[in-house]
Amino acid sequence: MKERMKYLNIKIQEKMNHIHYLTGTVVHSVQKLEYRLTYLITLKKTIDEYEKKGKFKHNLFLKVVLEASSEAQKIFRSLYENTFGNLSQKAYQNGILSKNEHLELSKVVEDRNELIHFFFKDIEFKQTDDQLALYLDERINFLEDLFSRTRRWYEIIKNKIKKLEK
Numbered sequence: 001m002k003e004r005m006k007y008l009n010i011k012i013q014e015k016m017n018h019i020h021y022l023t024g025t026v027v028h029s030v031q032k033l034e035y036r037l038t039y040l041i042t043l044k045k046t047i048d049e050y051e052k053k054g055k056f057k058h059n060l061f062l063k064v065v066l067e068a069s070s071e072a073q074k075i076f077r078s079l080y081e082n083t084f085g086n087l088s089q090k091a092y093q094n095g096i097l098s099k100n101e102h103l104e105l106s107k108v109v110e111d112r113n114e115l116i117h118f119f120f121k122d123i124e125f126k127q128t129d130d131q132l133a134l135y136l137d138e139r140i141n142f143l144e145d146l147f148s149r150t151r152r153w154y155e156i157i158k159n160k161i162k163k164l165e166k
Contacts, residue, residue, distance in 0.1 A: 009129045015136040022143035023115065029150040030084065030112050036157045037087045042076040043164050044096050085109045096160065108153060111146045 007013040046069065079087065088109055092102035119139070126132035 026147045038079045046072045
């Protein structure tokens with residue numbers, strides 16, 4: 001793939017290449033997290049519905065219901081269209097996340113939104129290579145931290161799913 005932007009300073013170009021790599025990695029990781037969170041909310045809502053009806057009996061039954069239930073599929077599809085922020089809010093409202101977990105995940109949502117909507121806008125306004133290099137180092141640290149928090153949350157959500165599926 002041909003690079004769209006070339007920098008004369010090789011160190012700047014290397015940093016930009018790393019930022020592009022990290023950006024793709026973070027976006028992929030966040031999308032996986034959103035999918036897992038959607039599944040977790042669907043699982044919780046389905047269990048709650050079947051418990052209300054007195055039909056919830058066993059883990060195997062739950063797996064069959066989730067795969068075959070048009071209601072579970074409807075819930076999943078409607079949730080899948082939500083933003084990451086809305087999913088986090090719904091998880092909190094459904095008792096899946098504590099208030100502290102919701103606030104922490106909201107920060108991941110906020111940082112993801114910064115990445116998607118604002119992250120690259122300031123890069124071209126750095127006047128010197130030294131200013132740009134410092135700024136890029138800050139951005140790399142931001143991306144690495146966001147990736148780390150996203151992976152941590154992925155594991156938290158995965159464990160919550162396992163707990164519900166038992």
